[in-house]
Amino acid sequence: MRIDVVTLFPEMFGVVRDLGVTGRAHAQGRWSLHTWNPRDFTHDIHRTVDDRPYGGGPGMVMMAAPLEAAVGAAQAARAAQGLAPAPVALLAPVGKRYDQAGAEALAASDGLILICGRYEGVDQRFIERCVTHEISLGDFVLSGGEIAALAVIDAAVRLLPGVLNDGDSALQDSFNDTLSGLLDSPHYTRPEVYEGAPVPAPLLSGHHANIARWRRERSLELTATRRPELIEAARAQGWLTQADERYLAEWAGDPLPEPKKRRRGAKPKTT
Numbered sequence: 001m002r003i004d005v006v007t008l009f010p011e012m013f014g015v016v017r018d019l020g021v022t023g024r025a026h027a028q029g030r031w032s033l034h035t036w037n038p039r040d041f042t043h044d045i046h047r048t049v050d051d052r053p054y055g056g057g058p059g060m061v062m063m064a065a066p067l068e069a070a071v072g073a074a075q076a077a078r079a080a081q082g083l084a085p086a087p088v089a090l091l092a093p094v095g096k097r098y099d100q101a102g103a104e105a106l107a108a109s110d111g112l113i114l115i116c117g118r119y120e121g122v123d124q125r126f127i128e129r130c131v132t133h134e135i136s137l138g139d140f141v142l143s144g145g146e147i148a149a150l151a152v153i154d155a156a157v158r159l160l161p162g163v164l165n166d167g168d169s170a171l172q173d174s175f176n177d178t179l180s181g182l183l184d185s186p187h188y189t190r191p192e193v194y195e196g197a198p199v200p201a202p203l204l205s206g207h208h209a210n211i212a213r214w215r216r217e218r219s220l221e222l223t224a225t226r227r228p229e230l231i232e233a234a235r236a237q238g239w240l241t242q243a244d245e246r247y248l249a250e251w252a253g254d255p256l257p258e259p260k261k262r263r264r265g266a267k268p269k270t271t
Contacts, residue, residue: 001031001160002083002111003153004074006067008049008118010035012146016153025163031111033153034077038062041069050119059120067115067126074113083110087132090115090122091145091152095134102135103155114152116145180239182230185218217247224248 005013016022017033025031039047049067050060075085089095089112096102106112115122115131127134137148158164188199202214223230231248234240240248249256 001107001109001156002034002078002081002086003031004034004036004078004086004111004113005116005149006036006038006070006074006113007116007144007146007149008037008039009116009144009146010037013150013153016150016157021163022154022157025157025160028162030160030163031157034074036070036074038066038070041066041073053120057120061120062117062122062126064123064126064129067122068130071113071115071130086110087112088115088130089113089133089135089152090127090131091117091136091148092122092134093136093139093141095136098135098137098152098155100155103152104159106152106156107159114145114149116149118144179219180234180244181237182219182223182234183227185215185222216244217251220244220248221251224251 007013013033013035017026022031026033038049042048048063050062053059053061071088078084078086091114112133135148135152137151142148188203192199192204200214202210205211220231231240235245246256
């Protein structure tokens, strides 16, 4: 996977290129990062990349030409590697919310070109000419797209094969399909008792079925409390089992009636 980033601050991306699991994966060649500074595609002595907005108003707007030239250089470099033209994604408040499914899709692809805006915004003509996707992390505004781009990259790179030491680690992440899109359960490590608080007994039992049930029930509780919309989404997808629904009802204080047991040898009624 190749990630190209158009940014006025390429040095910020050393965080994912050099550190932690993403840095190790980069050193191993599992993914590559290339940054492109729009200032390198200007033609004036001041290397100008922004100007005042037409119509007035506060702040400055990033100019279309340096951004488009940077994208063109990135696409040309990718083509030289035999890669097809990449999607071009602008980090912007109007974008589609980035989620685990988006990270999984990116990890399964050849990568993309990320555009990190600054100032008051980006010339709309650049967006219309070059941008294929817009991505948002949520309903808040950052000083620029770099921090959001770092999150987009990190979330995808950790899903690449061989990046995490334990191949099953990503399968236990919150929002993963293996958890029915729910939040992960709480985790504990040594010591067994910390400041008077013990590790929950099921986790010490060595009984794998009991441990799995405890984790599933805590996941259901946590999700129902903090992100109830994820419960509804899982229910709509058919990801909640009868045991899940029964536990949620009991936890909410409205237990479901016990299913009637058929007598041995009895045949179901027919009409």
